[in-house]
Amino acid sequence: MLQAAMELISERGYRRTSLAAVAERAGLTQQGLLHHFPTKEQLLVGVLEERDRWDFASAAASSGAWRTETLAQLVDYNATRPGIVQTYTVLSADSVTEDHPARDFFESRFRAVREGLAVLLRTEFGDSLPGGLTPEQAAPLMVAVMDGLQLQWLLDPENVDMPASFRDFLALLGRGGGEGVKG
Amino acid sequence: MLQAAMELISERGYRRTSLAAVAERAGLTQQGLLHHFPTKEQLLVGVLEERDRWDFASAAASSGAWRTETLAQLVDYNATRPGIVQTYTVLSADSVTEDHPARDFFESRFRAVREGLAVLLRTEFGDSLPGGLTPEQAAPLMVAVMDGLQLQWLLDPENVDMPASFRDFLALLGRGGGEGVKG
Numbered sequence: 001m002l003q004a005a006m007e008l009i010s011e012r013g014y015r016r017t018s019l020a021a022v023a024e025r026a027g028l029t030q031q032g033l034l035h036h037f038p039t040k041e042q043l044l045v046g047v048l049e050e051r052d053r054w055d056f057a058s059a060a061a062s063s064g065a066w067r068t069e070t071l072a073q074l075v076d077y078n079a080t081r082p083g084i085v086q087t088y089t090v091l092s093a094d095s096v097t098e099d100h101p102a103r104d105f106f107e108s109r110f111r112a113v114r115e116g117l118a119v120l121l122r123t124e125f126g127d128s129l130p131g132g133l134t135p136e137q138a139a140p141l142m143v144a145v146m147d148g149l150q151l152q153w154l155l156d157p158e159n160v161d162m163p164a165s166f167r168d169f170l171a172l173l174g175r176g177g178g179e180g181v182k183g
Numbered sequence: 184m185l186q187a188a189m190e191l192i193s194e195r196g197y198r199r200t201s202l203a204a205v206a207e208r209a210g211l212t213q214q215g216l217l218h219h220f221p222t223k224e225q226l227l228v229g230v231l232e233e234r235d236r237w238d239f240a241s242a243a244a245s246s247g248a249w250r251t252e253t254l255a256q257l258v259d260y261n262a263t264r265p266g267i268v269q270t271y272t273v274l275s276a277d278s279v280t281e282d283h284p285a286r287d288f289f290e291s292r293f294r295a296v297r298e299g300l301a302v303l304l305r306t307e308f309g310d311s312l313p314g315g316l317t318p319e320q321a322a323p324l325m326v327a328v329m330d331g332l333q334l335q336w337l338l339d340p341e342n343v344d345m346p347a348s349f350r351d352f353l354a355l356l357g358r359g360g361g362e363g364v365k366g
Contacts, residue, residue, distance in 0.1 A: 013280060013281050014280050015280040015281050015282075015283075016281060086279055086280065089276045089279055090276050090277055090279065090280060092276070092334060093272045093273050093275070093276030093277070093334060094273055094276070094277070095338065096269055096272055096273065096334065096337040096338055097196060097197050097198040097269065097273060098196050098198050098199060099198075100198075103338070106338055107338045107339050110335050110338055110339060111339065111342065114335075131314065131355050132354065132355065133351055133354070133355060137348070137351045138351075140332065140335055140343060140348050141328055141332075141348060141351060141352050141355070143331060143335065144327060144328045144329075144330070144331025144332045144334075144335065144348075145324055145327045145328060145331060146327075146331070147327070147330070147331040147334055148326060148327025148328060148329070148330040148331035149323065149324075149327045151275060151276060151279065151327075151330055152293050152297075152323055152326065152327065154279040155278065155279055155286070155289055155290045155293055156290050156293060156294065159294065160323060165320070165323050165324060165327070168316055168320045168321075168324060169324050171315065171316070172314050172315065172316060172324070172355055172356070173355070
């Protein structure tokens with residue numbers, strides 16, 4: 001089901017992916033799909049959780065541990081999958097509205113991601129980054145840069161080079177994956 | 184009409200502000216409101232344009248020109264108006280979906296904001312910021328930080344200090360309004 005949803009999102013985008021289409025692609029009745037995911041929001045949260053699991057497993061397989069360079073590679077990879085990035089951008093923003101079904105998921109996820117990034121930054125740089133911030137100060141900025149660049153890139157991919165901008169931010173924090181700042 | 188919409192958004196949030204309620208608050212028939220703003224999205228774009236005009240006029244009145252310190256004050260101010268920030272966050276993200284009525288508005292706005300910030304940064308710092316980036320490299324990161332912090336703050340205002348984090352970013356770029364990095 002999640003695989004079918006991810007395929008459809010890649011092909012058609014967030015708005016045009018219906019529960020009916022996902023059920024059909026997965027070879028289920030709509031009733032069968034609704035049994036697992038009663039709303040489109042719940043299905044899409046499932047898709048984003050699956051993406052997180054996949055990204056973590058890939059990073060573990062490729063480098064054994066997350067480093068800032070792993071994050072830069074994740075941003076490179078995101079630039080190849082606009083459908084899922086679009087889903088994340090729309091659903092995370094929508095979750096800030098009153099009583100949204102995905103609010104708890106995103107609130108917890110952001111907290112976990114900030115904490116995880118602070119650990120990663122402390123492992124890589126110690127208690128103070130070369131740019132002068134503590135890991136706890138840099139972590140929410142790093143999450144913000146990733147999310148904010150995704151929004152600008154989705155709207156204007158020809159003028160926003162998301163991977164290059166993210167590496168500019170890493171350079172600002174203290175080092176740019178060994179490459180420094182590119183012009 | 185825009186004033187009525189802004190009041191209702193402040194009181195009730197984005198999701199619970201209906202065209203009918205805005206018409207009632209503004210003392211119009213719903214037909215009269217629909218004549219000016221045929222959809223909720225168009226009304227909300229009007230609200231965001233009005234906010235931009237107001238913010239620009241306020242900055243011009245207080246300091247004569249935008250500087251990074253003006254931006255920090257704008258972030259301080261945004262932390263007092265979650266309703267309008269919520270509207271901006273939800274609508275800007277939603278605009279990345281296929282054929283969204285607000286897509287052109289946000290695409291143009293982001294382009295103009297990036298260009299405006301690059302000019303501001305060049306005036307303040309010259310062709311290279313103390314942190315090492317060019318104004319054109321720093322501008323999309325600055326927009327991303329503002330947008331991304333708003334999302335984290337709307338979800339978790341107790342754990343995300345949006346104004347302090349934005350000043351951390353300014354410190355990273357080259358100076359923190361004369362205060363340096365606060366721990």
